[in-house]
Amino acid sequence: STFVAGLEKLKKGEIEPYGVPLAGELPIDFKDIRIVGSYDVDRAKIGKKLSEVVSQYWCDVNSLSDDPVVSTGVHLGSVKNLPIEAEGLEDSMTLKEAIERLVDEWSKLDPDVIVNTCTTEAVKPFGNKEELLKAIENNDKGRVTAPQVYAYAGTLYAKKRGGAAFVNVIPTYIANDPAFVELAKGNNSCGFGDDGATGGTPFTADVLSHLAQRNRYVKDVAQFNIGGNMDFFALTDEGKNKSKEFTKSSIVKDILGYDAPHYIKPTGYLEPLGDKKFIAIHIEYTSFNGATDELMISGRINDSPALGGLLVDLVRLGKIALNRKEYGTVYPVNA
The missing domain is CATH 3.30.360.10 (Dihydrodipicolinate Reductase; domain 2)
Structure with a gap:
C-alpha cells in the first residue's frame, strides 16, 4: 500500500522522489508505471478495489490512476500465526491448477514486471528444476512455498508472453536458487532478488x-x-x-x-x-x-516507505532488463 500510495503521489507531482535512489537517472518515467493487478491472501482485502485497501492505511489517497480489484493469491501456510484470515487458490485446487490460473490471469493483465512482496518465510531451495517440477506435479504443498509458486508461474508466463521480469524482494531463494535461474534463462524471464534490504x-x-x-x-x-x-x-x-x-x-x-x-x-x-x-x-x-x-x-x-522507494526503481529496472533481454538472474541488482 505504501508503494501504491507513494507512486500515485509521484505521478501527480504531490511529492518529491526522495527515497527513490535512481529517481531521475533511468529512461523510464514514474508516470509510465502502471499497476495492472494486485494479489493478496487476506480475505478482508480480496475482491476489493486496490484504492479501497490503500485508503485503509493512507487517508490522503482517495483514488488511483490504476485501480484493479485485488485477486486471490497463494499462501501455502506462509501467513500462519499472523492475525489475518487467509484464503489462497491452493485451498480449492492443486498447485498445478493454481499456477495455471495465475498464468492465465497474468496473460490477460499483460504485465511486464511481476513483484513479489510476500511475508518472509522459511524456505528450502530446490537447487535444480527437476526437484521443483516434481514437487509441483506431486502437489507437495508442504515443500513448495508461495514465492516459489509465483516465481515458477512467472517463468511460464514469460515463456508464453515472450518475456517478463520477476522481482523478489523477500529473502526466499529465487534469484539465488539454481533451479529458478535455469528456468528464467530458458523461459525469457529476468530475475531480480533476493531481499529488498531497507534498514x-x-x-x-x-x-x-x-x-x-x-x-x-x-x-x-x-x-x-x-x-x-x-x-x-x-x-x-x-x-x-x-x-x-x-x-x-x-x-x-x-x-x-x-x-x-x-x-x-x-x-x-x-x-x-x-x-x-x-x-x-x-x-x-x-x-x-x-x-x-x-x-x-x-x-x-x-x-x-524505504522499500516502496526501491520498488519504484526495481519495476523500472525490470522493464529495462526485459527490453535488453537480460534473461536469468540480474546479478548486479541485489542478488
Missing part, C-alpha cells in the same frame, strides 16, 4: 565498502534490527528469521573478499515500534600501525 544492511554495506576502499581490515561486524510491523512479527518464527539472516550476512564476504566474524540478522519484534524499526551497527577494524577503530551507528527507519 541496517544498506548502511553496513556502504560502510564496509568504504573501509575496503581504504584498506582497513574489518575484525568483526554486529548488526541488528527490531521492528513492530507484521514482517517482524513473522520473523519471530526461527525458520523465517534464518532465511533473512542469510541474505543479510552474505554481504560481508561479497564486499570484503573475506568472511569477517559477524552477527547480522533481524533480532526481535516489539509492537510499539510499528513500521519505524530500530537499527544498530557496530564495526571494529584495524587501521595503520595496528590501531583498532570502532564505528557505532543507530537509528530509526520507516520500513515500508
Whole structure:
C-alpha cells in the first residue's frame, strides 16, 4: 500500500522522489508505471478495489490512476500465526491448477514486471528444476512455498508472453536458487532478488565498502534490527528469521573478499515500534600501525516507505532488463 500510495503521489507531482535512489537517472518515467493487478491472501482485502485497501492505511489517497480489484493469491501456510484470515487458490485446487490460473490471469493483465512482496518465510531451495517440477506435479504443498509458486508461474508466463521480469524482494531463494535461474534463462524471464534490504544492511554495506576502499581490515561486524510491523512479527518464527539472516550476512564476504566474524540478522519484534524499526551497527577494524577503530551507528527507519522507494526503481529496472533481454538472474541488482 505504501508503494501504491507513494507512486500515485509521484505521478501527480504531490511529492518529491526522495527515497527513490535512481529517481531521475533511468529512461523510464514514474508516470509510465502502471499497476495492472494486485494479489493478496487476506480475505478482508480480496475482491476489493486496490484504492479501497490503500485508503485503509493512507487517508490522503482517495483514488488511483490504476485501480484493479485485488485477486486471490497463494499462501501455502506462509501467513500462519499472523492475525489475518487467509484464503489462497491452493485451498480449492492443486498447485498445478493454481499456477495455471495465475498464468492465465497474468496473460490477460499483460504485465511486464511481476513483484513479489510476500511475508518472509522459511524456505528450502530446490537447487535444480527437476526437484521443483516434481514437487509441483506431486502437489507437495508442504515443500513448495508461495514465492516459489509465483516465481515458477512467472517463468511460464514469460515463456508464453515472450518475456517478463520477476522481482523478489523477500529473502526466499529465487534469484539465488539454481533451479529458478535455469528456468528464467530458458523461459525469457529476468530475475531480480533476493531481499529488498531497507534498514541496517544498506548502511553496513556502504560502510564496509568504504573501509575496503581504504584498506582497513574489518575484525568483526554486529548488526541488528527490531521492528513492530507484521514482517517482524513473522520473523519471530526461527525458520523465517534464518532465511533473512542469510541474505543479510552474505554481504560481508561479497564486499570484503573475506568472511569477517559477524552477527547480522533481524533480532526481535516489539509492537510499539510499528513500521519505524530500530537499527544498530557496530564495526571494529584495524587501521595503520595496528590501531583498532570502532564505528557505532543507530537509528530509526520507516520500513515500508524505504522499500516502496526501491520498488519504484526495481519495476523500472525490470522493464529495462526485459527490453535488453537480460534473461536469468540480474546479478548486479541485489542478488
